[in-house]
Amino acid sequence: xxxxxxxxxxxxxxxxxxxxxxxxxxxxxxxxxxxxxxxxxxxxxxxxxxxxxxxxxxxxxxxxxxxxxxxxxxxxxxxxxxxxxxxxxxxxxxxxxxxxxxxxxxxxxxxxxxxxxxxxxxxxxxxxxxxxxxxxxxxxxxxxxxxxxxxxxxxxxxxxxxxxxxxxxxxxxxxxxxxxxxxxxxxxxxxxxxxxxxxxxxxxxxxxxxxxxxxxxxxxxxxxxxxxxxxxxxxxxxxxxxxxxxxxxxxxxxxxxxxxxxxxxxxxxxxx
Amino acid sequence: xxxxxxxxxxxxxxxxxxxxxxxxxxxxxxxxxxxxxxxxxxxxxxxxxxxxxxxxxxxxxxxxxxxxxxxxxxxxxxxxxxxxxxxxxxxxxxxxxxxxxxxxxxxxxxxxxxxxxxxxxxxxxxxxxxxxxxxxxxxxxxxxxxxxxxxxxxxxxxxxxxxxxxxxxxxxxxxxxxxxxxxxxxxxxxxxxxxxxxxxxxxxxxxxxxxxxxxxxxxxxxxxxxxxxxxxxxxxxxxxxxxxxxxxxxxxxxxxxxxxxxxxxxxxxxxx
Numbered sequence: 001x002x003x004x005x006x007x008x009x010x011x012x013x014x015x016x017x018x019x020x021x022x023x024x025x026x027x028x029x030x031x032x033x034x035x036x037x038x039x040x041x042x043x044x045x046x047x048x049x050x051x052x053x054x055x056x057x058x059x060x061x062x063x064x065x066x067x068x069x070x071x072x073x074x075x076x077x078x079x080x081x082x083x084x085x086x087x088x089x090x091x092x093x094x095x096x097x098x099x100x101x102x103x104x105x106x107x108x109x110x111x112x113x114x115x116x117x118x119x120x121x122x123x124x125x126x127x128x129x130x131x132x133x134x135x136x137x138x139x140x141x142x143x144x145x146x147x148x149x150x151x152x153x154x155x156x157x158x159x160x161x162x163x164x165x166x167x168x169x170x171x172x173x174x175x176x177x178x179x180x181x182x183x184x185x186x187x188x189x190x191x192x193x194x195x196x197x198x199x200x201x202x203x204x205x206x207x208x209x210x211x212x213x214x215x216x217x218x219x220x221x222x223x224x225x226x227x228x229x230x231x232x233x234x235x236x237x238x239x240x241x242x243x244x245x246x247x248x249x250x251x252x253x254x255x256x257x258x259x260x261x262x263x264x265x266x267x268x269x270x271x272x
Numbered sequence: 273x274x275x276x277x278x279x280x281x282x283x284x285x286x287x288x289x290x291x292x293x294x295x296x297x298x299x300x301x302x303x304x305x306x307x308x309x310x311x312x313x314x315x316x317x318x319x320x321x322x323x324x325x326x327x328x329x330x331x332x333x334x335x336x337x338x339x340x341x342x343x344x345x346x347x348x349x350x351x352x353x354x355x356x357x358x359x360x361x362x363x364x365x366x367x368x369x370x371x372x373x374x375x376x377x378x379x380x381x382x383x384x385x386x387x388x389x390x391x392x393x394x395x396x397x398x399x400x401x402x403x404x405x406x407x408x409x410x411x412x413x414x415x416x417x418x419x420x421x422x423x424x425x426x427x428x429x430x431x432x433x434x435x436x437x438x439x440x441x442x443x444x445x446x447x448x449x450x451x452x453x454x455x456x457x458x459x460x461x462x463x464x465x466x467x468x469x470x471x472x473x474x475x476x477x478x479x480x481x482x483x484x485x486x487x488x489x490x491x492x493x494x495x496x497x498x499x500x501x502x503x504x505x506x507x508x509x510x511x512x513x514x515x516x517x518x519x520x521x522x523x524x525x526x527x528x529x530x531x532x533x534x535x536x537x538x539x540x541x542x543x544x
Contacts, residue, residue, distance in 0.1 A: 195443050229518045265464070268467060
């Protein structure tokens with residue numbers, strides 16, 4: 001298939017490199033020339049896309065608001081598949097519904113990344129074994145859906161999940177966005193400058209995603225505000241319950257609270 | 273040196289195995305016979321300790337309250353070094369100060385572990401490059417301190433930090449105990465059963481230590497209640513600030529909040 005990947009950041013360039021490795025013809029499109037040159041030099045793309053003409057699939061690997069904008073104004077060829085990789089799915093889907101179109105939209109969310117961004121963090125093995133979410137509606141074209149499933153397997157994803165955009169956004173508030181809020185809030189303490197030498201693996205894990213790309217995540221948070229606010233609120237309330245038990249030195253209460261968490265955790269891993 | 277390690281869980285057995293590997297004579301002492309047999313079969317100890325007689329160093333690798341109890345009643349030989357590895361340091365130090373003694377106490381906290389516990393998770397490489405905290409007072413014997421520093425290097429620790437028990441407990445509330453509270457609170461959600469397929473590396477990191485040994489951690493939390501409650505309270509307040517900005521879809525406010533976290537994080541890593 002002839003695939004145009006628009007946006008060569010960590011995800012877009014990894015999509016390009018993985019699909020090229022799987023034998024597809026992959027052209028890159030990017031605002032800055034530098035990433036095109038890097039992708040060419042590192043064999044991540046077959047060439048630069050001058051337009052969308054002739055593309056079977058167009059992958060939009062752009063920041064959230066730019067994705068929505070491109071879905072509204074992009075000059076996509078009739079019949080081609082347009083998939084975005086945006087971390088929220090209700091907003092792009094709504095944009096597609098508003099736009100008159102002769103192309104076929106499939107929303108996706110590759111559940112992989114790193115604490116670093118940009119093409120230098122990309123690789124053709126970033127997605128190996130990772131989760132891949134595809135969002136579907138009554139209007140989703142079944143052949144386009146089959147093609148996207150097949151591309152996900154070509155990129156090396158492990159589990160492929162299909163759900164509605166609303167279901168995705170509800171779950172992702174918990175499994176992704178809340179992580180970034182917590183990691184960032186965790187490290188915002190006057191003690192941070194003094195804690196060298198006092199950290200173990202737990203602290204490193206907990207704070208790894210703290211130095212987020214704040215512009216992109218602020219967009220994602222605002223585009224999924226209701227679901228995320230609910231998760232943040234739930235966690236803050238649970239912390240207040242812990243705080244009270246700790247202040248009361250309530251040993252058995254603390255054991256009960258932790259046991260409840262353990263049961264949820266095991267429930268999660270039993271199904272995962 | 274002749275070293276007796278009392279308590280062959282993940283930390284005690286790793287201490288024993290690391291020190292034996294470094295050439296010390298290491299004897300194990302444990303309530304259950306099974307761990308002694310396992311440690312002997314896996315070359316982690318040279319033999320079983322029938323008593324503390326003749327020991328140069330006694331390592332107490334016991335749960336927090338048992339540690340405090342043993343420091344009060346243990347029949348340690350005159351002149352020997354007794355070091356505990358308890359995750360809080362004010363309480364054991366206070367116990368030592370109350371007990372009449374002819375032995376030399378040095379408090380330590382090896383900043384390493386796993387999400388699993390027990391001797392089967394132990395290894396002679398657990399501590400390689402990890403942080404090791406030694407707590408000191410005006411009464412700490414300088415030669416005993418030198419010996420403990422030397423043992424820490426023998427076990428493969430990277431950075432060795434010395435501070436007061438109060439300083440340790442304040443920092444550890446942030447860098448260790450809070451991690452366990454947050455990971456556990458994070459997963460306690462009705463959504464946990466449905467989130468298979470929606471997780472990436474961030475979620476896995478964030479929740480890794482959720483299935484804690486609740487009895488041990490409840491003890492640690494109660495023994496460091498004031499410092500930990502303050503950290504939990506700070507984080508909950510920060511989350512409420514995020515929640516409000518998210519509900520208001522306050523893009524620039526969210527970017528500012530995240531930028532503050534990033535600055536703290538970088539400050540931390542600049543010094544670490």
